[in-house]
Amino acid sequence: MDILxxxxxxxxxxxxxxxxxxxxxxxWGVMNVINLSHGPIIALGMFGIYFAATSLGVNPYVGVILVxxxxxxxxxxxxxxxxxxxxxAPHLSTLLATFAVNxxxxxxxxxxxxxxxxxxxxxxxNISVGPVNTPTTRVIAALASVLVTGALYFFLYRTTLGKxxxxxxxxxxxxxxxxxxxxRILALSFGLGTMLAAIAGGLIAxxxxxxxxxGGAYELKSFVVGVMGGVGNPLGALIGGLIxxxxxxxxxxxxxxxxxxxxxxxxxxxxxxxxxTGLLGAKK
Amino acid sequence: xxxxxxxxxxxxxGEVQILWGASLSLGxxxxxxxxxxxxxGKTTLLRTIMGxxxxxxxxxxxxxxxxxxxPAHNKAELGLILVPEGRQLFVQMSVEENLxxxxxxxxxxPRKDYNLERxxxxxxxxxxxxxxKARTLSGGEQxxxxxxxxxxxxxxxxxxxxxxxxxxxxxxxxxxQNLRKLKDEGLTILLVEQNVQMALAVSxxxxxxxxxxxxxHGLSANLIDDEHVREAYLGI
Numbered sequence: 049m050d051i052l053x054x055x056x057x058x059x060x061x062x063x064x065x066x067x068x069x070x071x072x073x074x075x076w077g078v079m080n081v082i083n084l085s086h087g088p089i090i091a092l093g094m095f096g097i098y099f100a101a102t103s104l105g106v107n108p109y110v111g112v113i114l115v116x117x118x119x120x121x122x123x124x125x126x127x128x129x130x131x132x133x134x135x136x137a138p139h140l141s142t143l144l145a146t147f148a149v150n151x152x153x154x155x156x157x158x159x160x161x162x163x164x165x166x167x168x169x170x171x172x173x174n175i176s177v178g179p180v181n182t183p184t185t186r187v188i189a190a191l192a193s194v195l196v197t198g199a200l201y202f203f204l205y206r207t208t209l210g211k212x213x214x215x216x217x218x219x220x221x222x223x224x225x226x227x228x229x230x231x232r233i234l235a236l237s238f239g240l241g242t243m244l245a246a247i248a249g250g251l252i253a254x255x256x257x258x259x260x261x262x263g264g265a266y267e268l269k270s271f272v273v274g275v276m277g278g279v280g281n282p283l284g285a286l287i288g289g290l291i292x293x294x295x296x297x298x299x300x301x302x303x304x305x306x307x308x309x310x311x312x313x314x315x316x317x318x319x320x321x322x323x324x325t326g327l328l329g330a331k332k
Numbered sequence: 333x334x335x336x337x338x339x340x341x342x343x344x345x346g347e348v349q350i351l352w353g354a355s356l357s358l359g360x361x362x363x364x365x366x367x368x369x370x371x372x373g374k375t376t377l378l379r380t381i382m383g384x385x386x387x388x389x390x391x392x393x394x395x396x397x398x399x400x401x402x403p404a405h406n407k408a409e410l411g412l413i414l415v416p417e418g419r420q421l422f423v424q425m426s427v428e429e430n431l432x433x434x435x436x437x438x439x440x441x442p443r444k445d446y447n448l449e450r451x452x453x454x455x456x457x458x459x460x461x462x463x464x465k466a467r468t469l470s471g472g473e474q475x476x477x478x479x480x481x482x483x484x485x486x487x488x489x490x491x492x493x494x495x496x497x498x499x500x501x502x503x504x505x506x507x508x509q510n511l512r513k514l515k516d517e518g519l520t521i522l523l524v525e526q527n528v529q530m531a532l533a534v535s536x537x538x539x540x541x542x543x544x545x546x547x548x549h550g551l552s553a554n555l556i557d558d559e560h561v562r563e564a565y566l567g568i
Contacts, residue, residue, distance in 0.1 A: 208432075215422050215433045222420035225382060226485060227408030227437035 051301050053180050058297015059290060060186040064251050066264050066289025070200065070275035070282045071244030077280025078217045078237040079224035080139070084146040087267030088153035089111060089242045093249025094120060096160060098168050108170050112192070112250040113186040117247025130240060132231060142181040147208035150207060157260035189251040196247060200240075203277050204282075213237050217280070245270075272316050278326025291315070335360040335520050336412070336489050341390035342544075343380040344489055349378040349560065353546040355388065358489060358522055363515050365523040365531035365552060367392030367565060368541035375417055376522045378493050382414045384408055395488065411488070417497070419478040423467035428563070430466050430477055434484025443486045451480040456509050472503045479507070483514070490514070490521040496530060503561045508534040528565040532556045 068090060075083045093115050100111030111175030129150050134141040172184035205211040215223040216233045224230045249263065256262075273292050292312060299308050319327065334357040344350040350373045356472065358364050377421060379385040381392055383404040392400045394412050404414075414424050421552050422430050429522045452459040455476045466477060475495060482489040492511075496504040508530060511521055524532035532538050539549040540561060548560070555561050 064341040166388065211420075211425070211429060211432065212436070214429075218424050219420050221431070222416065224384070224404045224431050225408060225414050225416060225420070226481065227405050227440075228433070229405045247538065306545060 050179060051298065052178075053182065054297045055294060056180045056182055056259060056297070056299045057186065058293040058295065059223075060182065060190040060293070061219050061252075061296070062290040062293020063190040063286065064248050064289070065266070065269050066277075066286035066294050067193045067196050067244050067275050068248035069270040069277065069285040069289055070197070071231065071241040072270040073274040073277075073279045073281065073285050074200075074244065075238055075241035076274070078213060078279050079131075079234050081133060081135070081142045081146065081238075082139070083241060084267075085126065085149035085237075086141060086241075086245050086270060087265075088120065088150050088157065088260070088262065089245040090249035090252075092122070092153065092260065092262035093246035094247065094253035094262060095157070095260070097250040097253050098166050100252070101170065106271055108168055109188070110193075110249060112254075116243050116247045117248040119243040120239040122246075123234045123242030125278065127238035128240065129234040132235070135234065144153030154260060160259050160296060163259050165257045165259050168253050170254060183255055185254040189254060192247075192251055193286075196244065197282060199260055200258065200282055209236070211242075214219045218266075247290065270313060276319050276326055278279075278328040281328050284326055284328035334358055335395060336522070337393040338377070338381060339391045339393070341377070341380055341392065342388045343376060343385050343390075344388070345376075345385065348546050349388070351380065351408060354541065354544060354546055355390075355524035356399075356523065356539045356546055358520055359537060360520055361515065362537055363511060363521045363523060363535040365525060365535035365538045366499055366541060367525055367528045367538060368547075369565070372541045373544040375469050375493055375540055376544075378416075378491055378522075378524055381491070382412070405436075409439065411437070411439060411486065413482045413485045413490050415422040415478045415482040415490065415495070416495040416560070419474045421466040421477055421481070422473055424465060426463055426465055427469070427477055427554075428462040431458075431462075431484050434481040435486075437485050439488050440484060440486040442568070447484050447486055451483050454513065455480055463556055472499055474505075475499060475507065479510075487519065489522065490522045493524045494526060495523065496525060496527045504530060528561070529556075532561075543544060 055156045056258050072083060072086050096118060097108050097111035100114050101105050101108050126139035126149055131142060134145050175184050175187055198201055204214055212228050212233050215228060216230050218229055220230050269292060273288035274285055277288030295315065296308055299311055336358040338354065338356050340353045340355055342349065342351050342353055354377055366374055376480045379388050383402055387400055391398060394410060399407055422433060431448060435441055457473055458476055458480055461473065469477060479492065497509055509518060511534060515521060523531050523535055532555055536551040538555045540547045
């Protein structure tokens with residue numbers, strides 16, 4: 049493969065990193081909760097489309113749509129059960145609560161699926177443009193991610209419910225005073241965050257094999273991408289995702305893959321040194 | 333007839349009790365002021381009335397309904413609206429979006445156009461700045477927006493906490509005159525103020541809060557002349 053193919057491959061997956069990070073930073077931006085169950089929910093998204101394809105026999109992309117709704121509901125449920133009672137407690141409490149959810153999902157998932165690798169048996173062939181040749185599923189994943197980003201923006205800036213989410217992000221007490229049921233909006237926001245995680249997982253599973261533990265790596269990437277792009281800034285997350293994806297694509301062309309995280313985190317530190325609020329600035 | 337009745341309310345934050353049996357009542361269609369020194373518990377009383385702080389004892393009757401333990405958003409839904417101290421705007425949102433957020437209660441939705449027209453007539457500056465983010469407004473404009481956002485909720489009772497704080501006297505006078513206009517349209521208003529003179533001048537009835545209790549109350553015109561009030565709060 050030549051360098052251009054590496055670059056395109058990385059860039060395409062970068063879009064997916066972008067929406068995974070959006071899920072993480074949306075939750076942080078709205079309610080100042082770091083969701084440590086982000087990774088396992090990405091993994092559940094992967095298993096979701098696997099079982100949608102094998103048990104229900106649906107197309108993996110229909111599976112992604114099903115998984116997105118399941119992710120939304122699961123997130124609202126997690127919020128209601130584990131987060132809401134500690135939402136006003138110090139950060140350590142919410143960290144532990146989401147970490148507990150993380151352990152529960154991984155524990156149940158390991159029991160149900162073991163930690164061996166699964167693979168969605170699905171291919172749409174390759175797309176060639178000039179010298180670049182890349183799996184069609186990656187191109188679709190990137191396009192879907194752009195679509196999801198657009199939909200998120202539309203929701204947050206053009207719909208009343210989305211504006212309520214922004215109002216609660218901005219000033220929760222004031223929102224409550226104006227008659228906005230802030231607890232329900234927080235639940236919805238948490239659901240949206242997990243929905244984005246599940247979609248990202250589902251899209252990744254269309255071209256990579258996975259285990260119940262696969263989400264961890266993507267969770268870490270989401271942190272890097274989110275902080276790099278500016279926490280609570282969806283467009284920043286997308287751009288951060290593209291940078292990270294490009295790095296991952298290009299570095300293996302020059303040096304062993306094990307250097308990827310080293311250089312990624314060096315880049316991460318440099319960006320934070322130069323622009324502490326992230327590339328596009330935090331939304332707060 | 334009283335639209336809001338607060339009876340013997342005790343509340344506070346954690347171990348710290350601030351209110352020790354505060355009572356007040358608002359006459360429908362009147363401007364009532366609640367005055368008192370810094371730390372008397374005025375803001376806590378408002379937060380308790382709204383449900384942001386839970387009362388330890390006592391009751392809050394709004395429009396004949398016991399709302400003592402109702403969360404704030406349900407009270408807003410019923411038409412009990414607080415313009416909080418420090419404005420508490422949605423600073424990242426535009427002026428118009430802030431006003432739109434005011435229409436969250438169901439009862440406010442059918443009256444959105446009417447109320448928008450109304451606030452733009454009272455505060456033409458906001459119309460000029462409707463696309464601007466709230467945080468870029470001046471202090472006076474921010475206070476106008478906070479009041480306007482409250483009006484957008486189509487309140488039955490509008491409670492305003494420290495409207496005059498940090499504003500130039502001429503601006504305060506202007507805002508108070510606008511409140512009289514709203515009163516003439518039938519709105520019941522509770523003004524909470526450290527600016528005792530101004531508050532009593534604009535209101536019909538007044539309550540004086542001291543050490544978490546209502547110390548005295550009466551027609552504002554009488555309170556202004558009350559020796560105790562003049563000495564303790566007006567410094568005359």
